Amino acid sequence: MKTAVLIVAAGRGRRFGDPLPKQYVPIAGICSLRRCLETFLGLDSTGCVQVVIHEEDQSLYDAAIAGVTDHRLMPSVAGGETRVQSVMAGLLALKSAQLECVLVHDAARPFVSERIILDVSVALENAQGAFAALPVIDALWRSEDGAAIEPVARDGLWRAQTPQGFRFETLLNAHLAYQGDAADDVEIARTMGIDVRIVMGDAANFKITTPQDLERAERYLR
Numbered sequence: 632m633k634t635a636v637l638i639v640a641a642g643r644g645r646r647f648g649d650p651l652p653k654q655y656v657p658i659a660g661i662c663s664l665r666r667c668l669e670t671f672l673g674l675d676s677t678g679c680v681q682v683v684i685h686e687e688d689q690s691l692y693d694a695a696i697a698g699v700t701d702h703r704l705m706p707s708v709a710g711g712e713t714r715v716q717s718v719m720a721g722l723l724a725l726k727s728a729q730l731e732c733v734l735v736h737d738a739a740r741p742f743v744s745e746r747i748i749l750d751v752s753v754a755l756e757n758a759q760g761a762f763a764a765l766p767v768i769d770a771l772w773r774s775e776d777g778a779a780i781e782p783v784a785r786d787g788l789w790r791a792q793t794p795q796g797f798r799f800e801t802l803l804n805a806h807l808a809y810q811g812d813a814a815d816d817v818e819i820a821r822t823m824g825i826d827v828r829i830v831m832g833d834a835a836n837f838k839i840t841t842p843q844d845l846e847r848a849e850r851y852l853r
Contacts, residue, residue, distance in 0.1 A: 633678045633731045634752060635799070636671045637721040640664050640692070640738035641685045641710025653839050654738040655691045659852045663741035663839055665695050670743055671736070672701045676752060679703045679728060682738070683710040683721040713812050715819070722803045733802060734794040735816050739839045741848060743794065750830040751796040760802070760820045760827035762795035763836065791815055792832040801825060 640654045654664040664682070671677050684692045686709040696704065708724045710717030718735060725733065732755050736743060747763045754761035767790060771783035795816045797805075802816060805823040813819045820827050839845055 634676060635678055635725050635728060635730045635733045636680045637718065637733055637735045638667055638680065638682045638738050639714060639717050639735065641683050641717040643685065652688065655695055656845060658741060658848045662695050664738040666741035667736060667738055667743065668696065668699065670745065672703060674745060674748060677703060678730065679705055681705045681721050681725050682707045683717045685710060715813055718816060719806050722806060726803065730799040732796055733799045734796045736794040737838055740793055740836055742835045742851065744833055744836065747833055747836060748794060751794050754828045754830050755796050755798065758828045759825050760797040761830055762817050762827065763792040763832035764789035764829050765792065765832045765834065789829060791817060792836050
């Protein structure tokens with residue numbers, strides 16, 4: 632199937648606590664966005680890659696992709712104020728490419744593996760949507776004012792990761808019909824009644840959100 636990769640890199644990373652957006656912060660010399668690009672462009676199954684960036688980050692993006700000559704990397708497009716708006720911008724930029732599937736990935740997940748990417752892609756052969764996730768294994772508690780109140784059953788709970796893959800027209804139409812914000816594209820798909828399958832993720836495919844996550848990424852590489 633002709634598959635595009637849509638990398639969402641328009642976030643400002645306010646929880647990260649650094650003036651430099653987290654997707655551009657070097658991890659052992661290579662930023663998270665560049666690591667994502669190298670992984671996806673390293674796969675023959677990737678038809679093209681569309682990156683959505685913040686309108687103020689063009690110079691940062693140009694520096695991040697310096698030396699990348701792969702023709703499958705499309706010109707970047709500017710995102711919106713929310714993740715939903717940024718994904719929509721990317722989908723509209725890809726609309727004329729006659730795609731069958733699209734994989735949406737967070738630029739702040741630098742260690743996505745080829746295995747996860749291929750597993751999500753294979754799942755799309757028999758489903759309208761699929762995404763990587765990990766089962767919740769820790770005890771869960773509901774709290775109030777810092778005090779534990781009651782346990783929460785963890786059976787059937789999963790921690791979503793990316794990539795999240797969909798048949799292209801299915802996701803585009805879902806976004807066009809959706810109103811409001813959403814945590815991810817699976818939420819939008821399920822709200823629209825789209826069947827979405829889960830494939831096993833990987834603990835290494837974590838998202839860099841805080842300075843502690845950056846330290847974890849550097850330890851992982853060491």
